[in-house]
Amino acid sequence: MLGLLLLQVLASCLWLGHSEVVNSFETSCPQFFFREIPPNEALEPQKPARICQRYKNQYYFATLYDRKMRIPVYSAYIYQPGPGKRPKTWLVEPQLIGPTYPKTMEKEWTLLNRYNVTLEKLSQSQAILHDYKNLTGLNRGHLNPNGHHDDYSSRMATFTLTNIVPQDEKLNGGAWNNYEQQTMIRRTQGCTTTYVIVGAVPGNNYIAKGRVNKPSHLWSAACCVVDNNYIKAWAVIAENDRNQVQLLTLGELEDMLTELYGRGQVSLFDSGCPRE
Numbered sequence: 187m188l189g190l191l192l193l194q195v196l197a198s199c200l201w202l203g204h205s206e207v208v209n210s211f212e213t214s215c216p217q218f219f220f221r222e223i224p225p226n227e228a229l230e231p232q233k234p235a236r237i238c239q240r241y242k243n244q245y246y247f248a249t250l251y252d253r254k255m256r257i258p259v260y261s262a263y264i265y266q267p268g269p270g271k272r273p274k275t276w277l278v279e280p281q282l283i284g285p286t287y288p289k290t291m292e293k294e295w296t297l298l299n300r301y302n303v304t305l306e307k308l309s310q311s312q313a314i315l316h317d318y319k320n321l322t323g324l325n326r327g328h329l330n331p332n333g334h335h336d337d338y339s340s341r342m343a344t345f346t347l348t349n350i351v352p353q354d355e356k357l358n359g360g361a362w363n364n365y366e367q368q369t370m371i372r373r374t375q376g377c378t379t380t381y382v383i384v385g386a387v388p389g390n391n392y393i394a395k396g397r398v399n400k401p402s403h404l405w406s407a408a409c410c411v412v413d414n415n416y417i418k419a420w421a422v423i424a425e426n427d428r429n430q431v432q433l434l435t436l437g438e439l440e441d442m443l444t445e446l447y448g449r450g451q452v453s454l455f456d457s458g459c460p461r462e
Contacts, residue, residue, distance in 0.1 A: 206240045206289040207281040211248050211262075214238050218248045218262045220381040220409045223456040225250075228449045229259050229385070235282055240290045241343035247330050249348055252388070253282070255399035256313040257351045260385035261330040265374060265408070268336025276326075277346040282311040291346045309397070313347045317394035324393065324400065327353025329384040331366050351386045352393050352400045354426050361431040362404065365422055369433075370408070373420055377410035383454050387446045389426065401426050403446060407439055409459040419459045437461030 208214035215238035216222035233253035238245045239261075247263035278294055280287035283303060294315055297303040308314055318326050330349050332341040353362070374380050389402030407421040421439035424431045434442070436459060443452040 206238055206279070206291075207285070208236050208238050211236055211238070215245045215248050217245075218264060218381070219383075219455075220411075220459055221456040224248070224262065225260065225383065225455075226451075226453040228444065228452040229447060230449070231255065231259055231388075234259070237279060237281075237348055239343055239346065239349070241277075242339055243290060244339070246335070246340050246343035247349075249329075251279075251282070251312070251348050252399075253311070255388050256317070256397060257386055257388070257399050257401065258329050258349055260383050261349050262381070262383045263330045263334065265334050265370065265377075265380040265382050266336045266340070267334050267371070270336065270338060270341055272332055273338070273342045273345045275342070275345060276315055277342075278308065278314065279312055279346060279348045282348070283307060291343070291348075313350070313394075313398045315347070317398045318347075318350070318352070321352065321393060323355055324352045325355045325358055326350045327358045327362075327404070329386065329404075330382075331384075333367060334370070334382070351404070352398060353404065354429070356429040357404075357424055357426065357431075360429040362424060365406070365431050369422075373408065374410060376412050377418075378412065380408055380410040381455070382406065382408045385443075386426075387443070405439060405443065407436055407454045409436070409455045417459055419455070419461070435462055 211224045231252040235251040235253055237249045237251055239247045247261055249261045250259040252259050277291040280292050330344050332344040335341045384406040386401035387403040388399045391400040405423040409419045411417055419436040421434045421436050422431050440452045
């Protein structure tokens with residue numbers, strides 16, 4: 187009897203270890219980080235959730251989610267742009283509710299109707315579609331943009347609200363879009379693999395009656411492997427109320443984030459990625 191109980195406990199532990207909300211990126215989905223090293227703990231919020239973003243039984247990127255602010259801290263992915271349609275369906279993360287729910291992102295409708303989750307229970311765990319209704323001057327800003335992926339499933343995976351922040355609509359459609367679509371193409375010339383981390387600094391303002399934080403800044407950093415002997419890096423930051431993007435070195439961005447977050451020296455990539 188004791189042996190059976192131990193087997194059940196072991197099985198449940200193994201199952202949890204393979205679920206989508208994970209204890210460690212290093213052991214669950216390290217492939218989205220340069221040399222499999224995620225950012226250090228200086229970005230970690232009070233109530234973090236590590237999500238290996240799974241869609242149709244495949245991981246597409248990794249997100250550190252802030253349960254309290256109901257926005258992602260950052261999303262990490264590999265840059266693989268390509269032509270394709272922009273999805274229109276928005277998804278949520280069932281495992282933020284609890285580990286017994288599906289391991290893959292789902293539509294709100296599916297959770298409410300097939301899994302008997304109440305909207306209140308869902309909304310306690312994360313941002314929901316209603317939070318982003320009737321925004322003025324803001325819209326749903328992707329951290330990991332769908333245009334940086336080359337097939338429909340990988341683009342669809344970016345349409346989870348755990349990858350979204352309230353973003354200034356002029357910035358989202360203007361200077362930030364120019365960086366995502368034009369600067370990235372120029373900067374990644376010659377790269378065999380480009381690792382990207384895009385993040386949001388929590389601000390003092392909220393939407394949805396205080397439920398969802400509006401970030402003060404958005405930032406992005408890239409580490410590009412040209413070959414075994416050459417690695418290059420770059421970064422940007424933008425204030426989330428101005429249509430302007432500032433191009434930086436990786437080291438400059440890390441120093442700025444160290445000040446903005448105030449939790450110690452920020453390190454976004456393994457030390458093999460150049461800071462200058």
